[in-house]
Amino acid sequence: MDYITRVQYLNSISRFVDKPIVKVLTGLRRVGKSTLLEMIRYELLSHIKDEHILFLNFESKDGLSINNAQKLVNLVSERFNKDDRIYLFFDEIQLVSEWEKAINVFRVDFNADIYITGSNSKLLSTDISTVLAGRTVNFHIQPFTFKEYKHLLAHLNLTEQALFNAFVQFGGMPFIKYFDLEKEATLKYLMDVYNTVIVKDVLEYNKIRDVDLFNRILRFVIQNIGSTFSALSIVKFLKSEQRKVSVDTVLSYLRMLEEAFVIQKIVREDLIGKKVLKVDEKYYLSDHGFREALGYSNTQSIEKVLENIVLNEMQSRGYEVKIGKVNDLEVDFVAQKHQDKLYIQVSYLLASPSTIEREFKSLSMINDNYPKYVLSMDQLDFSHDGIIHMNIIDFLKSTDSNS
Template sequence: MSYVIRPRYLETIHKFVDTPVIKVLTGMRRVGKSTILTIIKDEVLSSIPDENKIYLNFESLDLFYINTASALLEYLKPILARIKGKMYFFFDEIQLVDKWEQVVNGLHSDKDCDIYITGSNSTLISGDLATLLAGRYVEFEIQPLTFSEFADFFKHTNLSIDELFSKFIIQGGLPFLKYFNLEESPAFKYLTDVYNTVLVKDVMQYNNLRDVDIFNRISDYVIENIGHTFSANSIKNYFKSENRTVSVDTILNYLEYCSRAFIIKKVPRYDTAGKRLLKIDEKYYLSDHGFRQARGFSNTKDIERVFENIVYIELLSRGYEVTVGKVRDREIDFIAQKENRLCYYQVAYTLGDEKTREREFGVYKLIHDNFPKYVLSADRMDFSQDGIIHKHITDFLLETV
């Protein structure tokens, strides 16, 4: 099988191999969870005999009849009796089995085994896992392809890095795009279908929503305004200007539903002076910025905000916790923290004029610590100054970290 090895996830998951916790791969639909599960089975655990590895894909027609916990248990009984030594279970799309958690918890409690599962967001979202698996799991959220992974996917095209990045800006990073060979028309059709599937199955059906029009308008507002600081009240006022009445609670609930389905990301603001998270005026980004173009919003027209989206998802994929920084009346695009490491990032399209350079570099004069501070842009000229590092955005995205 041909696939891109995604070392950041595999290295992190590898640390939990043979530990007594259930490994759960979550994330938006179609980001490659099933592929990573297969790579864990075939590559990470290559030293384990095949007969000790039980892989079940519940979307397969061969397992179509296994749709209840009792049917799954009956299927597993002869396997459990036959296998000698430690067993490794790989359950793909396990949400298709009703009350699957009863079997998984039972295996975890009674057998010498290591368990890995994936599933759709309609049942395997973070809020449910704590109840279903009662503290017996560790969660790995899988993001769409980063630009370095995207470039690896399409290296056979012999396009330059700049040409590939232009394609990435427009089409985003869902792995299935490899089948369309960077052609925009089928790519956008696919992105639209995935987006609609997530909205319908993982948001509307799961949360039993009825007002389709209001929901679509709220989601489109967020998609259009990625990277802007706004509140539920600002969305309410937007609807009021269109003679529509929507409550703040409804808006907040709908945004939370989209966040729980991993389609959008809410980024809190952090007051660097007060050392506290702020509860108002968060920013939102998309898990995959290609959805924005597919929904009819130009990524090239709003390229600075799309740059921000790309950098934000990149930082998440590197394992950072990310906030937006507030420094007095100024803002830092991202504060990224992992363990005892902390970095600051400003993102711009171009630094061609002095006013823009003052805005992007000047905010760091208000930060009095020695953590690394970066400005990322599309400029090839190096504008680094006063210990603040300027990088071309693709150089940053292609770093091996």
């Protein structure tokens, strides 16, 4: 098979193979969920004979006619005996009405190991909560990390720095490998993916009528990734453009974009009071390449784009990520996985003593022994007082010791 093996996901999923729990893969459209299903089939279940496997993509010709739960149950019942050990792979399951009832039938009446994917978290979570609560495990699939990106484009024989520059500009959507970093074709592809996600998973699904207003809100968020803003500030911005909108409408649109995995909200945590704050959240993109496709230069907003890259990296490694607050200072990311924790500051360059002091100061005020990192594009090592300074590219290439 022609794919880049996504080891971190296969390692996580392998712990649940042949366990009586439904494996749910979620994430942005075209992020590689279908290919990951194939990896599970050929990497984790290569010993299983084909006659015990059903692999069905509901966007394909074979899957298009299976549009409700009863048809899906009939298909599986005709193909397999109930006593057979079978493996069911269903791609874009949300296209089947009442799909959760069919999955529950397979779980109860068949000896089945089940894997499904979907591109809208609201649809999946709502349906799961009604029938399959407590019987699923979710894996959120991200675009490629830089380490995966290097393998994806190894055939171009570019320097590591040139590859990273391209990664900053175009992001990590897997299909861009076919355009060999040709700018016009790559950006057109990213724009087409963006439009498909927005139309199918947000506008059509939520029946949004005022498309112009929605796009203005979305573009505001995309332009201001990694910056603190409120729904009220968006309302004021739109008012300056002669568009009236309520705070509730803005919040509703932001939630819809999160549910379609276009953006993600990162909450803020008071590291001294040990509580999650309900204000000053930040939004980031699932893939920063969409900014460039929409006409916003990623190199001109390099600091925030680097934050977006580091955030996605930590989430791909399985960390839950928050923003940290220490008195009046901010820690870009607090990443936690089980009992392990990292504190991370991201800067483009530590260009002056004042910049170095600013980036290190908040970390120096945290009184625990968890690792603390300042990441930048500098080649010199500015580590001091137990705080590790590291080149961003080296960090992205490093192996997570807590995997």
